[in-house]
Amino acid sequence: MFNSFAAPPVDAILALSQAFRAxxxxxxxxxxxxxYKDSAGATPVMRAVKAAEKRVWQSEGSKAYLGLGGDETFAQAIDDLVLGAAVDRARVRSIQTVGGGAAVRLICDMLVEGGAKTIWVPSPTWLNHIPIARSAGLVVREYAYLDHVTSAIAFERMLQDLAQAEAGDVVLIHGCCHNPSGxxxxxxxxxxxxxxxxxxGLLPFIDIAYQGFGDGLDQDAAGLRHIAAQLPEVAIATSCSKNFGVYRDRVGTAILLGQDAAGADRAKAVLLAKGRVNYSFPPNHGAATVATILNDPTLAADWREELESMRKRMVGTRAVxxxxxRQATNSDRFDFVSRQKGMFSLIGLEPAALQKLQSEHAIFMPPDGRMNVAALRETDVERVAAAIAAVA
Ligand SMILES: Cc1ncc(COP(=O)(O)O)c(C=O)c1O
Known part of the structure; x- marks a missing residue:
């Protein structure tokens, strides 16, 4: 059997990493x-994370299983971070998941169990959204999101597309720092x-993986909070991979807002059952670390300060x-880079130009031209701008 397997579709980002390493x-x-990378090109462990990990290690007296929903103090702290004071917690239920990716998957599984057939995703969207939704059994339809000519939002077309959705359809929305466009x-x-x-009568499913990377922690959640306060049922996937820098520790949550407590409880039970037949229990270390930070005022303040300096670095890099x-191309063609939010921008180069960037200038970007602006060091800026001007 094993020899008969066809190779799965290539993941463009992972293939790019391999080519870069080689x-x-x-x-x-x-x-x-x-x-995220700092100005030295490193992805260091955040100060508060290091300090909290030490506390977790010192205080952890057992490694017996926690519940299927993981660390409840963690999930509640993330509820507060994401929802603020926007909604009454009586209708909120949340569980710890294996990163934001697993939250997306479990929520899709739950939605299918609830009878959802179709999910609308923005065009473009995170590389993994469509495969996850399809493998959960949802039909995926795309709504216009990015205007590729202006590199701004295609809002009127977005509304037109969503006007075709039928009651009960799910609409996936990026909470902030849209990946890949910014x-x-x-x-x-x-x-x-x-x-x-x-x-x-559409059901919003908000994926927020970059809170704090755009305009600030509360500002980045403002749209999500508005939806949460207005709509009867909302599903939310969160990730601590980026804003706590705990990528490999796999830390996220799935948050459900029901019409009332009973509805939220029922939906949460389905979510837990979906986790049980998938990975059973989520890992503890990363979530315990994040909970330790968020529940300690000193560590939380230090984390906020470091996150804010990361955000400012990204904003500054975008401007520079x-x-x-502008100087290298003698045009305003790329001015949009300074207006966009978070780590990514779609730079708008043709595949052949991207190929040249890689072969002639050793600058690696995936075939859709999604550029991680947060990976640019100050010392790279001029060279990368000149190379883009040369191939554009
Ligand atoms: C939009 C979006 N959602 C979810 C995730 C999942 O992140 P993780 O599973 O690493 O927490 C990512 C990561 O790149 C993302 O960009």
Whole structure:
């Protein structure tokens, strides 16, 4: 049997990482993989994470199983971070998951069990959304999101597309720092979207994987909180991979908002059952670390400060890079880079230009041109801008 397997579809980002590792040229630059890097090009462990890990190690007296939903103090702390004061906790239930990716999967499984047939996802969206939704059994339809000409939101087309959705359909929305475009909805657009969802009986599923990377922790959750306050049922997938930098520790939550406590309880039970037949229990270490930080005012303040300095570095890099591109190309073609949010921008180069960037300039980006702006070191800015100008 094993020899008969066809190779699974290539994951463009993982393939790019492999090509990058195999490349022997000095000065090669990886702008593909989705991890934050500091100005030295490193992805260090955050200060509060290191301190909290020590406390977890010192205080942990047992490694016996926790419940299927993991660490409840962790899940509640994430509820507070994400929802703020927007909703009454009586209708909120949440569980710890194996990163944000597993939260997306378990929520899709739960939605299928609840009778959902179709999920609408933005075009474009995170590389993994469509495969996860399909493997859970959902039919995937795309709604317009990015206007590739202006590199801004295609809001009118988005509303037109979603007007075709049928009651009970699920609409996946990026909470902030849209991956891969960096283009987010404005406050008024969130309001319009909320009323369309409500009018048409659509179920919002918000994936928030970059809270704190855009405009700040509360600002990045404002749209999500509006939807949460307005709609009767909402599903939310969160990830601590980026904002706590605990990528490999696999830390996330699935949050469900029901019409009332009974509905939320029923949905949570389905979610737990889906986890049980998948990975059983989520791992403890990363979630315990994050809970330790969020439940300790000193560690939490230090984490917020370091996160804010990461955010400011990304905002600053975007501004400097946009200026360098303006000078290198003698045009405003890439000005959008400074207006976008979070780690990613779609740089808008043709596949052949991206190929040249890799072969002639040792600059690696995936075939869709998703650039990790957060991976640019100050010392790379001029060289990368000149290379883009040369191939564009
Ligand atoms: C939009 C989005 N959702 C979810 C995730 C999942 O992250 P993880 O499973 O590493 O927590 C990512 C990671 O890149 C993402 O970009």
């Amino acid at each position: 490349d022997q040229r000095p000065g090669k630059t990886d702008l593909g993989i989705g991890v 283009v987010d909805l404005e406050a008024t657009q969130w309001t319009e979207l909320a009323s369309l969802l409500s009018k048409r 890079f946009a200026t360098a591109l």
